[in-house]
Amino acid sequence: MTSGAEAGIRGGYTGNSRGVIATLGAFIGVTWYNCIELIILILCTFKKYQGAYFWSLLITTTIGVLVHSIGFLIKDFELTTATWVPITITTIGWWTMIIGQSFVLYSRLHFVIWDKRIFRFVLGMIIANIFLLLIPTTVLTYGSNFTSSQKFLNGYIIMEKIEIIGVSVQEIIISSLYIYGTRELLKYNKEGENRSILFQLFGINLLFILMDIGLIATQYSNLFTYQTTLKGLIYSIKLKLEFFVLGKLVRIASRGGKPANGEIDVSEFVDSSQVNSDITHANNPNPLMHQNQPPPNMRREDVSIAMFEHSDRNDILGVDSSLSSSSRVTTDSPPHASP
Numbered sequence: 001m002t003s004g005a006e007a008g009i010r011g012g013y014t015g016n017s018r019g020v021i022a023t024l025g026a027f028i029g030v031t032w033y034n035c036i037e038l039i040i041l042i043l044c045t046f047k048k049y050q051g052a053y054f055w056s057l058l059i060t061t062t063i064g065v066l067v068h069s070i071g072f073l074i075k076d077f078e079l080t081t082a083t084w085v086p087i088t089i090t091t092i093g094w095w096t097m098i099i100g101q102s103f104v105l106y107s108r109l110h111f112v113i114w115d116k117r118i119f120r121f122v123l124g125m126i127i128a129n130i131f132l133l134l135i136p137t138t139v140l141t142y143g144s145n146f147t148s149s150q151k152f153l154n155g156y157i158i159m160e161k162i163e164i165i166g167v168s169v170q171e172i173i174i175s176s177l178y179i180y181g182t183r184e185l186l187k188y189n190k191e192g193e194n195r196s197i198l199f200q201l202f203g204i205n206l207l208f209i210l211m212d213i214g215l216i217a218t219q220y221s222n223l224f225t226y227q228t229t230l231k232g233l234i235y236s237i238k239l240k241l242e243f244f245v246l247g248k249l250v251r252i253a254s255r256g257g258k259p260a261n262g263e264i265d266v267s268e269f270v271d272s273s274q275v276n277s278d279i280t281h282a283n284n285p286n287p288l289m290h291q292n293q294p295p296p297n298m299r300r301e302d303v304s305i306a307m308f309e310h311s312d313r314n315d316i317l318g319v320d321s322s323l324s325s326s327s328r329v330t331t332d333s334p335p336h337a338s339p
Helices: 003-012 018-045 052-076 084-107 116-146 150-186 193-220 224-255 312-319
Strands: none
Touching: 003 116, 018 052, 018 193, 018 224, 052 084, 052 224, 084 116, 084 150, 084 224, 116 150, 150 193, 193 224
8 A cells, every 4th residue: 555545545635746736726726616606506596495406406515515625625735633623524525415416416307207216216326325335435434544554544445446436326327317318308309499408418417427437537546635626626517517407407398398208397496387388399490480479478587597508688588489389388477687
């Protein structure tokens, strides 16, 4: 076992390389920036402060990624001599970040998958990995840092590699389910903007998979100090992409929210009582078909989550007016200007 690996696990960075220090600082700084931006976006964008997606996203960002990053700042730069402080902070952040990210993925799975057996399988997989991966890794983490036993250290190094593969496989499975569900939706949207949106969702979930593979590669390169801070950065990027993904999904649901084999529940993000349409039919691209119809009105706050791509107000109104004739949305109030 190399002394470098032992130092990275049991203590902070003890070298004097400015490049390493700058890299660690950059990873942590960008992670903090992403987290602060996400917190502001979450609080300003969601229609209601409730629901599994809202809370999993907010808790994962604050208590998860942000706390995890703070803990490794204290540990890597040895800002305290009390070993239990950074270890406890990073462990709390790590637990919340790992479990929270999986629940974020799980909580929006119903947009593209409607088989309850798949939901039960994903939820069972998340719970099982808590006992199989997170608890053993935590025990070995404290054992490595509070005892001089080489067995704990060796066990931690092995378990850490197993854990990162297990968690990555879990997230890859969930992302693959999105790819499968997206492919099924593409069968019903052979033209129109919905098809373009679904292709973007397909690509983003592939990107999630590639980031997980990158984390595994870093871990197996024995770059422990880099891997721990890089993990926080990657998870903050994943959460930012989650906003983009959700915006696309709600945009589809807002113009076509009722698939043939189930109903998309967007009540946490839009007023689902005002959405009555069929996602299994592509939008009619011919605007002349709507000349004899008044353009549907949709409250701005009901689709604010779908407008995360920073579209201006004219673009938003353009999206509203291009809704399919099968997607009638009624409201008692005119659209509001963007907040």
